[in-house]
Amino acid sequence: MPVPVRVSAGDDGTVLITPAAAADPPGPDFTHADPRGPDFTYAVLDVAGAVLAWPVLGGPVPPTAYVHDAGRAQQWLWALYGERVALAVHERALGRTAADRTALADVAARLGLGHWAARWWPASYTDGIPALEPDVLGVELAALTHRCQQLFDDGGDQPDDRAAELIEDHRAALAPLIQWWHATAHHPAHTARHLETVLTLVDAAADGAGLEGPALRHLRTALGERHPAGVPAGPGPPVDLGALFARHDGYALAAGAPTATGGRVIARGAGANDWRRYPHGYVDAAEDAVSWTARALGARRRIEVEVVAHRAAPAATGTLLVADVRVHGGHRGRVPLTRRDDLWAGYADVDLDAEPPTGPGPAGVEVGVLLPGFDPGAASAHAADDRAARDAVRALARQRLATAAQSFPYDAAQSFLYDAPQSFPYGEAPHTAVSTPFLAETAAAATAADEDY
Structure with a gap:
């Protein structure tokens, strides 16, 4: 229709x-x-x-x-x-x-959602939303990009036409994905079909781009040994996805010394966490990830800012976030933040004794977090509906993870990725190409159970 x-x-x-x-x-x-x-x-x-x-x-x-x-x-x-x-x-x-x-519309929508997840997935330790393994997501994006080649040409101005680059950047996921595929004799048939199709498309994209290397040779060997029905030759034992894709970087809420000691606490509050003001992977996506404390140290007034870091946040001293601090609607000041365990933290002296405005302007302390040079500007931040939109995105992520935990038993809907996709009228498909979980979501749902989310 x-x-x-x-x-x-x-x-x-x-x-x-x-x-x-x-x-x-x-x-x-x-x-x-x-x-x-x-x-x-x-x-x-x-x-x-x-x-x-x-x-x-x-x-x-x-x-x-x-x-x-x-x-x-x-x-x-x-x-x-x-x-x-x-x-x-x-x-x-x-x-x-x-x-x-159309079939292309379904696959293109899924490719777009995959790029959205790579940039906006609201990973949060405090909210209980696990991060997506970037290598697993990147491999599936490479497969989808290859499948959507009709959308691209040789103009060189389409940054999303980068299947070969995605394979190069994320080839570390190929061996675990092959191991998962080999273990699909212990999983529903559609899981094996999904994995096989992703791996086959990646192999085709790599072959077309002339890519080589041990990981790709291993992939071609594994695909070449499959049976005609697509079943891997010599299927392996069951695998624990939580262990197969477990992250070994370690993550726990820090319990170290406060940013600054001494003084009298005169105010505390939560800041704004606008996802658009820093790159994905820098800050925990929770709404209350930004907090501040104001202290009186004699005649001085100091504001301390702490921001819960994303588990993948860079620890290099050359990559610094800053806190954007504004008191009573006055001049904006920036407080440099450095990575300390699981926190970005910093402090600076501010004039907290300024008189609040008597008109309609804001009163109180406003604190946000940003990466200089990346931030789109304070004028675009803090829209009235942003909190509701962020909550809706968190709900979407939780819903998708819950579906992934069920091993997405929707064979008809999975046809978007196969050779003869079925198309449904808009709004009438019970489970669409977009609602079907990515492999990275399935792995995240399994890993979360082992990581105390």
């Missing part, structure tokens, strides 16, 4: 394809509105001649497309949206039309 979409023209000459609301007029006379909501609620893919965006919250919908080169985009428009939308873009027939749900 087709779903209505709108084809419109942007102010900069782009062609926009957006899911249409029921109240949209049938003609071209409407005002286009960009997707609303924080950017961490959208999965994005940079493809030939366009950028695609899907909301990660809510039901499946066609992607919004920002087409900046309609000629290049024609190679995939028909396969992603169907012939009606491709023709409308080609002829610039602005207005309402209908998009089909």
